[in-house]
Amino acid sequence: MQRAALTGICGPLRGGARPGPVVSWQPVCLFHAGLRVFAADKELLVKLRKKTGYSFVNCKKALEKFSGDSKQAEAWLHEQAQKEGWSKASKLQGRKTKEGLIGLLQEGNAAVMVEVNCETDFVARNVKFQQLVRQAASGTMFHHQGAKDHLTTYIKRFMKAAELSQLRTGPAGCLLSDQLALAIGKLGENMVIKRAAWMAVPATYYIGSYVHGALPADNPSLSNVALGKYGALVVCHASEQSQKSNLADLGRRLGQHVVGMAPLSVGSLEDEPGGDTETKMLAQPFLLDPSLTLGQYVQPQGVSVLDFVRFECGEDTEIPEAEETQQRLAQEENAS
Numbered sequence: 001m002q003r004a005a006l007t008g009i010c011g012p013l014r015g016g017a018r019p020g021p022v023v024s025w026q027p028v029c030l031f032h033a034g035l036r037v038f039a040a041d042k043e044l045l046v047k048l049r050k051k052t053g054y055s056f057v058n059c060k061k062a063l064e065k066f067s068g069d070s071k072q073a074e075a076w077l078h079e080q081a082q083k084e085g086w087s088k089a090s091k092l093q094g095r096k097t098k099e100g101l102i103g104l105l106q107e108g109n110a111a112v113m114v115e116v117n118c119e120t121d122f123v124a125r126n127v128k129f130q131q132l133v134r135q136a137a138s139g140t141m142f143h144h145q146g147a148k149d150h151l152t153t154y155i156k157r158f159m160k161a162a163e164l165s166q167l168r169t170g171p172a173g174c175l176l177s178d179q180l181a182l183a184i185g186k187l188g189e190n191m192v193i194k195r196a197a198w199m200a201v202p203a204t205y206y207i208g209s210y211v212h213g214a215l216p217a218d219n220p221s222l223s224n225v226a227l228g229k230y231g232a233l234v235v236c237h238a239s240e241q242s243q244k245s246n247l248a249d250l251g252r253r254l255g256q257h258v259v260g261m262a263p264l265s266v267g268s269l270e271d272e273p274g275g276d277t278e279t280k281m282l283a284q285p286f287l288l289d290p291s292l293t294l295g296q297y298v299q300p301q302g303v304s305v306l307d308f309v310r311f312e313c314g315e316d317t318e319i320p321e322a323e324e325t326q327q328r329l330a331q332e333e334n335a336s
Helices: 002-010 027-052 056-065 070-092 127-143 176-187 244-261 294-301
Strands: 099-107 110-118 155-160 192-200 205-212 226-228 230-238 289-293 303-312 323-326
Touching: 027 056, 027 070, 056 070, 070 176, 099 127, 099 205, 099 230, 110 127, 110 205, 110 230, 110 303, 127 176, 127 192, 176 192, 192 230, 192 303, 205 226, 205 244, 226 230, 230 244, 244 294, 244 303, 289 294, 294 303
Parallel strands: none
Antiparallel strands: 099 110, 099 226, 110 192, 155 192, 155 323, 205 230, 230 303
């Protein structure tokens, strides 16, 4: 072929045939150009796969459908996953969800605790499920953003699954119900955002917190939310004599006590000391020093325990209606 091409260029062909048009062959250039196109397509495919988490097959299909437009491909992938997730969620609805995680988020004078359930502990350890817990905690915190300012006493609110599903993850975020469907579609288990508790306190109060069985945050985006199987929030009032620097440690110890001893009410400092079956928090033996009651432990430190919330993952419990509890300091504060 190369010889014929050269003859056509230099002179007449045999038999007097007139030379045809000059043909220029550049196989090497075409080969390199093809490699460049293939490399660009592959890079686009890898980026889309990494960004969305969907399979290479689906990402390739999306890019082909929209001629390499990654934004349209990403939107289409989310839309298809949403449809698949809702379909799978409806099929899995009713299957027991006793596993899962407690998520605890603190921001300034406010704290949130959520429970998100799944079917197996294996899924509870998946980063996609943990991301859903983080979104539930962030969505609950965002929902109450305007309620934590100018407080004169503490606020406590509870939310159920139906209310939580209608929250958004942030100012321009998605509905939690949509995020739940996506997680179900990806992980293939029934899941439920079961409940949430939100608390906020004024300047002279503080919130102690503790999560038991905490999981390491492999994903940096999860580092602001503590994850575990048990969680507690404890509302306290600190006197002027109390050492402000130790309040965080004290709050953690009180949270440990609530998780370990599972009190049902705060009680008062006048309650008689009880044994291991005591349900009033201040009359219980202090978890970290059973020679003292919890009341005897906190009283010398100038701290009054006002309220608490305890979550245990998978427990059967009556979830309070969405409510707001505001107590007057004079009624709630224990004698120091």
